[in-house]
Amino acid sequence: MTLTPVEPLPEHEVRVRAPGKINLSLRVGAREADGYHPLTTVFQAVSVFEEVVATPSDERTLTVSGAQADLVPTDSSNLALQAVEALARRTGVDEGVHLHLDKGVPVAGGMAGGSADAAAALVACDALWHTGLSRPELLEIAAEVGADVSFILMGHTAVGQGRGHLLTPALTRGEFYWAFAVQDRGLSTSACYQAFDELHGGEPGAPDPELDVPLMQALRAGDARALGAALHNDLQLASLELDPHLAEPLAVAEDSGALGVIVSGSGPTVAALARSRQHALALAAAFTASGVADRVLTASAPVAGARVLSSD
Structure with a gap:
């Protein structure tokens, strides 16, 4: 009998889970001289997750599995590797690491899948390398890597x-339930902002937090119906301009009794707020039956940010 060699176990492994996000409200100001748009947004972390496993390595490398894994870059353009480099610079660490990303958040779907990978990589390497940074210190590094990374770390x-990185926790009561119509085709965030500028002639109004008072009140009260009525996305028209077919899942969700429906971030994922967990499953079934989504997901919210699941 021939025995198959057994691969040696890694001497140390850290597994971290990080959530995706939706923007319950996204208000966008005019593009500034540095090319960025000032934002006022309300993030919510949802139970659609990325998992990142960090193991010791001579180099800093990355592999990917899960949905749409073939669309994820594995070179230095990947946000997770950029987060690792930022952490190493801050702490003076010169060790390598191998990251394995298991994708659950849609790629280029407006739900911050890349930012979730980056946040998870920061937490994983902080534990693997024993750098011992505080959560505020990790948040500072996260903000350097990407505007959404800080929120995914916070949850x-x-x-x-x-740019979305200056965060204030929001008081929320209760649990909310969502169904997502996911498209395999992505939408470029930069193209969406360019379309936004063209639609508004480059002169939209400045963000005004006061405009979202009803939404904040709905969150504090745990009132899903009021929250659904207050959902808002300044980029939605731009997303529809770039991908007119997004009108179809928006219409299906409305016809199926969603409390509110919105394009998530820059799209193309469409998020529908449900009355209950069972209603979220019904909305997902409607998306599937109507053929307006390549995949459907359901989730609850809010959930915690990037956290260590295991460290061996």
Whole structure:
């Protein structure tokens, strides 16, 4: 009998889970001289997750599995590797690491899948390398890597300003249930902002947090119906301009009794707020039956940010 050699176990492994996000409200100001748009947004972390496993390595490398894994870059353009480099610079670490990303959040879907990978990589390497940074220190590094990375590290619900990285936790009561119509085709965030500028002639109004008072009140009260009525996305028309077929899942969700429906971030994922967990499953079934989504997901919210699941 021939025995198959057994691969040696890694001497140390850290597994981290990080959530995707939706923007319950996204208000966009005029493009500034640096090319960025000032934002006022309300993030909510949802139970659609990325998992990142970090193991020791001579180099800093990355592999990917899960849905749409073939669309994810594995070179230095990947946000997770950029997060690792940022952590190493801050702490003076010169060790390598191998990251394995298991994708659950749609790629280029407006739900911050890449940012979730980056947040998870920060937490994983902080544990693997024993750098011992505080959560505020990790948040500073996260903000350097990407505007959404800080929120994914924090999780739950928060108001984001500036480029979305200046965060204030938001008081939320209860649990909300969502169904997502996911498209395999992605939408470029930069193209969406360019379309936004063209639609508004480059002169939209500045963000005004006061405009979202009803939404914040709905969150504090745990009132899903009021939250659905207050959902808002300044980029939605731009997303529809780039991908007119998104009108179809929006219409299906409305016809199926969603409390509110919105394009998530820059799209193309469409998020529908349900009355209950069972209603979220019904909305997902409607998306599937009507053929308006390549995949459907359901989730609850809010959930915690990037956290270590295991460290061996």
